[in-house]
Amino acid sequence: MAKKPKETFEEKKRRAATVLRRLAKAYPEAKCALDHRTPLELLVATILSAQCTDVRVNMVTPQLFAKYRTAADYARSPRGVLEREIRSTGFFNSKAKSIRAAAAAIAAEHGGKVPDTMEALVRLPGVGRKTANVVLGNAFGKDEGFVVDTHVGRLSRRLGFTREADPVKVEGDLNALVPKGRRTMGAHLLIAHGRQICVARKPRCEVCPVNPQCPKIGV
DNA sequence: ATCCCGAGGG
C-alpha cells in the first residue's frame, strides 16, 4: 500500500474553498437566507432560523418583511398575531417574544437602527453570540470569525480541517483556513450540510456534494 | 421514541 502524500496547508486551504463553493451551490436556500437583507431583516431571519431549516424560514419571511418594515412595527405587533405568522418555524412563542423585545430595544435605545457591535447586539433581549455574529458578518461586513457549534465542529473534523475538540481551537483553525468575508456564510453552509446530509449518526455520503473533497475522518 | 442551525432562566 503506497502511503498518500501529506496534504500541505496551501492544498488544504484550496480544498476548503472548493468545499464551501460546492456547498453554496448545493444549498441555495442557505445562501438565500443570509443574502440581500437589511440588518433588521437579517436579525429577524436569524432569530427564526434557530432549530429550523432555511427552507421554512424562507417561506415566512417575504410576507413578514412586507408587513413589518421597522423595529417599531414589530415592537407594537399585537400578541398572537406575530406568533401565528411565524408558527411554522417552531418555538413561535419564544421567538415572537425575542423579536418583539429586541425590536423594542432597537426602537427605544438605538433610534430604530440595528446596532453594529457585538457588545450592543448581545445586550438585545433574545440575541446571543451566534445571532449577533451572523448579523455582524452579513449585514455590516464585519466577518471576523466562525462561531463553532456542534455541527461546525463535527464537519470540520470529518473534513480534516481540524483535529481539535475544543470549539475555540476549531475556530482558530477555521479562521486560518478561510479568509475574512467567507466565514459567516461558511459556518452557515457547514451547518446546513451537517443537518441535512452530513448528519452525526449516519452521514449520507452517497449523495454528498463534497464527497470527493472529504477524507471522511471518523466516519 | 429521539434529536435539533439558540436563548433565557433556574
Place this chain on the structure above:
DNA sequence: CCCTCTGGAT
C-alpha cells in the same frame, strides 16, 4: 451546569 420552549424530521 441543568431545563424549557416547540414543531417537524427521521
